[in-house]
Amino acid sequence: MVVKRTGNIVKFGIPWIIPAFVLLLWYLSTRPGMNNTLMPSPDKVIQKTFEMIKNGQLWEYLSVSTVRAGKGLLLGGFIGLTLAFLTGFNRILDLTLDTSIQMLRTIPVLAAISIMIIWFGIGERVKVYMVAFGVFFPIYINTYHGIKSIDKGLMEMGAVYGLSRFRIFTDIILPGALPSILVGVRLSLGTMWLLLIASEQIATDAGIGYMAMSARELLQMDKIVLAIILYAILGKLSDAWATWLERKLIRWRER
Amino acid sequence: MIEVKNIKKNFGKHSVLKDVSVKVEDGQVVVILGPSGSGKTTLLRCINFLENADSGRLTIGNLEVDLKKSTKKEILNIRRRTAFVFQNYNLFANKTAIENVMEGLVTGRHVPKAQARERAEEALNWVGLSDKFNYYPAQLSGGQQQRVGIARAFVLDPEVILFDEPTSALDPELVGETLDIIKKVAEKGITMIVVTHEMSFAQDVADKVIFMDGGIVVEEGTPEVIFSNPKEERTKQFLSRIISLDPNYSI
Ligand SMILES: Nc1ncnc2c1ncn2[C@@H]1O[C@H](COP(=O)(O)OP(=O)(O)O)[C@@H](O)[C@H]1O
Ligand SMILES: [Mg+2]
Numbered sequence: 001m002v003v004k005r006t007g008n009i010v011k012f013g014i015p016w017i018i019p020a021f022v023l024l025l026w027y028l029s030t031r032p033g034m035n036n037t038l039m040p041s042p043d044k045v046i047q048k049t050f051e052m053i054k055n056g057q058l059w060e061y062l063s064v065s066t067v068r069a070g071k072g073l074l075l076g077g078f079i080g081l082t083l084a085f086l087t088g089f090n091r092i093l094d095l096t097l098d099t100s101i102q103m104l105r106t107i108p109v110l111a112a113i114s115i116m117i118i119w120f121g122i123g124e125r126v127k128v129y130m131v132a133f134g135v136f137f138p139i140y141i142n143t144y145h146g147i148k149s150i151d152k153g154l155m156e157m158g159a160v161y162g163l164s165r166f167r168i169f170t171d172i173i174l175p176g177a178l179p180s181i182l183v184g185v186r187l188s189l190g191t192m193w194l195l196l197i198a199s200e201q202i203a204t205d206a207g208i209g210y211m212a213m214s215a216r217e218l219l220q221m222d223k224i225v226l227a228i229i230l231y232a233i234l235g236k237l238s239d240a241w242a243t244w245l246e247r248k249l250i251r252w253r254e255r
Numbered sequence: 256m257i258e259v260k261n262i263k264k265n266f267g268k269h270s271v272l273k274d275v276s277v278k279v280e281d282g283q284v285v286v287i288l289g290p291s292g293s294g295k296t297t298l299l300r301c302i303n304f305l306e307n308a309d310s311g312r313l314t315i316g317n318l319e320v321d322l323k324k325s326t327k328k329e330i331l332n333i334r335r336r337t338a339f340v341f342q343n344y345n346l347f348a349n350k351t352a353i354e355n356v357m358e359g360l361v362t363g364r365h366v367p368k369a370q371a372r373e374r375a376e377e378a379l380n381w382v383g384l385s386d387k388f389n390y391y392p393a394q395l396s397g398g399q400q401q402r403v404g405i406a407r408a409f410v411l412d413p414e415v416i417l418f419d420e421p422t423s424a425l426d427p428e429l430v431g432e433t434l435d436i437i438k439k440v441a442e443k444g445i446t447m448i449v450v451t452h453e454m455s456f457a458q459d460v461a462d463k464v465i466f467m468d469g470g471i472v473v474e475e476g477t478p479e480v481i482f483s484n485p486k487e488e489r490t491k492q493f494l495s496r497i498i499s500l501d502p503n504y505s506i
Contacts, residue, residue, distance in 0.1 A: 153345040156305050160334055161363045175349035252349045252391040 040222040045229070048222040057211075062230065065207040068124070069196050072131020073188065079132070080139030081181070088147030088177075101140060109134045109191070110198055117202070127199045127207075134195040135188035142187070146180025147173065179250050186242040193235055208234075256281050257302075257415045257446060262311030262322060264297055271297050272308070273470040279415070279463075282444040286457040286478075289467035290493060295450045298467075299417045302448075303339050304330045316414055335363065338408035342420040344400045346392040346407075352379060353388040356407045364411065378410040379403070382436050398429030405436055409445075416440065418449040452497055458482065466490045 023042065030041035040048075052058035083101070087094040112133060120126040150173055158168045200209020208227050215223035257279045264272040271294045279285045287295050300306040301322060302313060308322035315336045320329045338359075346355050356375035360366040366374070379388060382402040392400050401421060408416050421437060422430040434456045441447060441460050451457065457464055457478050464481040466474045466489075474487045485491050 151345070153341060153343060154347065157345050157347070160303065160305070160339065161359050162331060162334070163362055167362070171347065171349075175347070250349075252351075253393060 038221070040225055044222045045225050048220075048226055052226070061206060061208050061211050065196060065200065065209070066234070068127045068200075068207065069131060069192050072128045072196065073135050073192050075128060076132030076135035077139050077185070077188065080136045080184070081143055084140045084143035084147060088144050098144070101137075105137045105141070109137075109195060113199060113202065116199075122202070122204070127196060127204070130195045130199040131192050134191040138187035138191060139181070139184040142180045142184030143177060146177030146184075149180065150176035175250075175252075179246075179253060182242070182246050182249065185245065186239070189238040189242055190235070193231060193238070197231060256314070256316060257448070258314040259298070259302060259322075260312045260314075262298065262301055262313075263309045264294075264301060264306065265309055271470050272301070275311075275467070275470070275472055277448070277465060277472070279446055279448060281446055283462040284441045284447045284449065284460050285463045285465060286461040287448065287450045287465045287467060288452065288457070288481075288493070288497075289473075293467045294470045295467055296419055299339070299419050299448065299450065302333075302417060303337055304333060305339075335411075336414040338411050338413040338416045340401070340404050340408050340416060340418045340421050343424050344392070344397075344404045346400055346403055348392050351389045351391055352384060352395065352403045355392070355403055356410050359407060359411050374410055375406070378406040381409070381439075382406045383432075396429065397425045398433050401425065401433050402436055405433075405440065409440055409443075413445070415446040415448065418447065418451065420450050420452075422451065422453060454482065454497060466493065468493070 026039070027042050030039055049058065083097065087097050087101075109130075113130060116126050116130055116133075120129055154172050154176065155168065158172050163171065196207075197209045197212075200207040201213040204210040204213075208230050212224055212227035215221075215227065259275065259277045262272050262275050263270075275294070275298060277285065277287075277298070287298070289295050297306055301308040301311070304325070311322040313320050313322050313333065315333060318329075318332055318336070320333060325333075347358065350358065353372065353375050356378055357368070357371040360371040360374060361368060376388065379385060382405055384399060384402055384406070387395060387399060390399075392403070395403065401424075405421070418437065422433050425433060430453070434453060437447075437449070437456070438460055449456075449461075461478050463475060464478050465472055466481060466485075466487070468489050474481065474485060474490045481490065482494065485494060
């Protein structure tokens with residue numbers, strides 16, 4: 001019991017040693033008397049956080065950004081999944097589309113932002129579309145790969161059992177492709193925040209990217225640092241969500 | 256009884272089965288031997304309609320069908336009478352051992368779930384996996400997975416079970432236990448066609464050994480005759496190669 005508990009402390013404690021050390025360094029390097037025009041002290045950031053929680057701004061920015069990210073993820077994910085299932089199963093569509101998609105993929109997604117602004121303006125849509133555009137590729141490519149790597153023997157097994165097309169889809173294709181699809185989802189989450197933040201900094205009136213951008217113009221270091229911390233937390237949360245999803249959906253993979 | 260008559264199969268220009276005929280009486284075990292590429296897998300796959308033969312006839316029990324021009328209903332009927340044990344198991348990765356065994360009963364035979372579960376449990380017990388009902392294939396060793404594969408075939412109570420190199424994907428130390436299970440199936444009196452290079456297994460279990468090469472049956476006979484007194488030069492050469500590779504085997 002005791003041994004196990006120490007084991008847990010070690011297991012969950014060790015990963016936090018470096019973050020704690022960085023925090024300590026940060027604190028020490030910004031103590032009164034030190035030069036802190038380039039970096040605000042932790043207590044200033046904490047103070048700012050409480051201030052923004054009280055006036056409701058923090059919650060507003062967070063929810064605006066999260067909703068945008070979610071919309072973009074759903075849109076890009078839906079298109080990616082659908083297209084991958086089409087090209088994955090239909091040879092003609094595969095030949096028509098796959099090469100083009102692979103070519104589009106080589107464009108650095110951020111390079112599309114200017115043209116997106118011209119097309120869609122600087123409003124809400126451009127952010128959602130940028131995110132959708134970015135998450136499309138990892139989801140498409142991994143779903144496509146997942147479908148292509150479905151065990152042919154299992155498809156035959158399905159035929160031997162006389163499974164309906166629907167059952168072949170739900171019992172063989174989906175479980176077969178799912179691990180790969182989830183890899184796509186996980187990769188797309190990183191891209192999702194990156195693109196959202198980039199597009200929010202360029203043109204916006206709310207969201208975390210806006211918060212960082214406007215703070216930069218007013219040289220509010222505490223707000224900039226807070227924005228960065230929020231990104232880190234959001235990134236970590238979405239990663240945890242992806243892990244949870246994998247556990248939930250593909251428990252048969254665990255050894 | 257299962258009989259294949261004059262089956263032919265080409266892949267493009269490549270003639271893989273050139274007029275092969277095989278007959279297995281009820282309760283008999285036939286072992287098919289032959290070098291890689293000689294058409295053994297293709298033969299089994301044609302019997303189960305996983306591959307479409309170019310010509311030939313197939314009889315299982317009282318049902319005779321044309322291997323080239325068969326109706327959907329005939330195919331389904333043949334598949335109901337046969338079961339296949341694959342070299343690489345082909346288990347559903349997202350289903351537990353017992354669900355894998357139940358699947359064919361529930362989907363293929365429309366057996367009620369509760370009854371299917373009962374029969375699946377029995378079959379898994381019988382292959383020695385009574386403690387692994389709820390394990391996923393990824394949690395089982397190769398030998399255990401193949402035992403699920405065998406239970407899954409056996410539970411359907413088919414007229415004939417087709418084994419395609421059931422132990423060749425296994426680690427050497429797992430081959431024996433798997434062959435023992437297949438022997439148990441044979442002792443139940445189920446008609447079987449087994450493609451394998453395990454000579455001692457053939458010696459113990461087979462009523463008849465068929466040697467295939469280049470898409471034809473070169474020679475067939477009892478294991479005693481084929482192993483100790485083969486007539487054809489090709490059979491002799493093949494056997495001497497196999498025996499030199501198999502340290503367990505001695506006549
Ligand atoms: N789907 C296929 N398409 C083309 N050629 C095939 C196909 N399946 C098998 N073959 C060819 O048929 C021959 C016999 O294969 P197979 O029946 O698997 O032999 P064995 O099981 O005896 O090793 C091989 O030359 C193989 O390359
Ligand atoms: Mg083969």
